[in-house]
Amino acid sequence: MASLSPVADSATGRSKATPPHAERVGRVLPFPDVAHAELDDAALAEILVEGDPRALRAAWQRFAPMVHRMLKRAFGPESDVDDLVQEVFLTLLKRVHTLREPRALKAFVIAITAHMVRYELRRRTALRWLRFGDTPEVAATDPDLDSRQAIVRLYRILDRLGSEDRTVFTLRYLEGLELVDVSQALGLSLATTKRRLTRAWGRVVASASRDGALVDYVTHLEPGAEP
């Protein structure tokens, strides 16, 4: 009888027993039909509504990288977003029939992802409250930061924003959406979006400027700076 070796589950981080030949056997990933892959957003939306069994794979191929990237940018490159991605696509399948303009499928997926970001941020905030803990303060000095550490410190700063402000900040600056797209994705007025964005930016700037290590790190990235 073959022995089982523990490997880490990427989704949960917990160990689980896996047959040793799993790596060798691998998993066959069927590609979607070329015909479906070439569908435009409107046609893809229609077959999603119709419940075509191949529609999910076509949508996944088209939007999964974008959704992954959005969520990674929202929660940090080190964060595990697989479950959130799955929830985004399950929500898409569940609510695609409410899409009034099939051509706006991409915007629809962005909106779902934006709401997922906001929901998850609220959930994490609530969990912090329940644990009676807050995001630990970033160490005042850490002279030898690399880019990965700098990004982690940036996300620590973002963790201290409210979920609404952080969602707006993420979509506008990290994801690079236009202001009007941010407001549409979150169902907010343009004025409210601007107000939240200004507030979030000001807080991030204030926090970042107090972090000497971050300031030094960015300073040394400037052209002409001494190594």
Place this chain on the structure above:
Amino acid sequence: MTAQERPNADAIVDRLVELARDAPPEHLSAHERAGVHRIEQALLVRRRRGRALRIAGATALAAAALVLVLVPRLRDRPLTYEVANATISEGGYVATTDAEASLRFSDDSALEVARATRVRVSALVVHGARVLLEDGMLHARIHPAPRASWTLDAGPYVVHVTGTEFDLAWRAQDQTLDLRLIKGSVVVDGPLADAGVRVGAGQHLIANGRAGTLSLVDERNGHAAPGEAPSTIADAVPSESPAHPVAAPPLDAPGAGRSRPRVDAPSWKGRVAHGDFDGVVADAERMGLDKALAESTAADLAALADAARYARRQDLARRALLASRSRYPGSMPARDASFFLGGLAEGNGAAAERDEGAALDWYDVYLREDPHGAYASQALGRKMMLVQHRQGLDSARSIASEYLARFPDGPYAVAANKLLRSQ
């Protein structure tokens, strides 16, 4: 690098944001690409769970439908009842023993049946029962319910009940119904109550089918004189056959001595107000007239006088009025008594009893003792008429002028004007 050469704060955040934007790889890893399979599995699980839920839902619906079908059938079953201290014979007859019996119904209603009472549960329906009280007394506590329908038959009377508590006695020997409401209300049908008489809490209905009398007294507003309050409901019912105590509920009748409030017997005044004139006179006679006249309160003497006058017992009325004046001089009943004594002296239509001189004297007494009393206009008017009759127009004119001056709209104003105009 000097402080001046450092980038400003906005530029720092701009640079950090740029780093963060570029951090995620452009392409998905193999694991991330396999995410679609996890979604498909999740969908499969959800579909299975949905199917299980639908099956469970269908099962629950079927169970609910079964309940909806069965519950009304169960609910539509007639009431049942249990009996304590008695046996049930065919036809629902309750044979009581020496102790009081108790009937407990499945809707929480209860009947406490006095010993020697003949009662029968003649019908059981979904929301009530029909009970025949052949003779005796019971205490009923009917559980209030939206569609409760209880009926108690007592001789020719039918008591319709929804939810209430009351004592009910029926004495077949003298055809007397005695109903005392403790809570709620009932409607009684029967002789003299063809359209139904509503009896409310605190009210006491006594009906005598043989004599054709029916009185309803609100006992919350009335009170019995000390020493006169009957000790039981049955005692409050005038019995024409005291020799048949079997019909009279015992002193330890159901309900007696329990925590429910005791309701006093109706006062004579109350009974007179409800037309029970003969009953009041009979009560006084049962007490002994001398004793009644000597010991009754001023109010009861006045009520007895009224009852006697209405029952055309002029002699007793006169005695009661005189007793009132002698025992309670100066009181309002005593002052009023002089006016009524004047009326009695006029004979109230009976020429043989007419004593105009005495009547004039009593009217003068009244007008002197209570010139602004309730009967002043009538006393002066009667005096005017008597003087005209006895002494002529001239003597009466001055009284007529006085009358019109004092009571221009009084009942004798027309007569006074006519008298003044006549020559």
